[in-house]
Amino acid sequence: MATTFQVTFDAADPRALGEFWCAVLGYVRDAPPEGFATWEEALTAWGLPEERWNDRNAVSDPDGVGPRIYLQKVPEPKSAKNRVHLDVNVSEGLRGAERAAKIRAEADRVSALGATLVTESSELGEFWVVMQDPEGNEFCLQ
Helix, strand or coil: CCCCCEEEEEECCHHHHHHHHHHHHCCEECCCCCCCCCHHHHHHHCCCCHHHCCCEEEEECCCCCCCEEEEEECCCCCCCCCCCCEEECCCCCCCHHHHHHHHHHHHHHHHHCCCEEEEEEEECCEEEEEEECCCCCEEEEC
């Protein structure tokens, strides 16, 4: 039996961080529950005060291949290095200079979305870039 899982992020702004990951990964925000045209309509119907509408968010791979990302609001900022991080493979099948160029181009693209480049690394013929999302969570482009 295959086990499914989601990746959960603590966030100061779940909606904005979800939009960032949608743009990076080609994901989409989860649709509102059946019977509701929008999340705002659903949250209003459930009686959730508007100031709590950004307490959580979820985004998913529209093809159903990648894991769902769940984002939950927390009051404290990130304070240490991640113990787990995402590796985003943007250079499948490429090697050498072509691979490095593809990864650097993707680093430029996600930087324009609000990410920060931390470092470029190479070892044993591999090349990757360590980045931080807009809330400081590390991830790698490989």
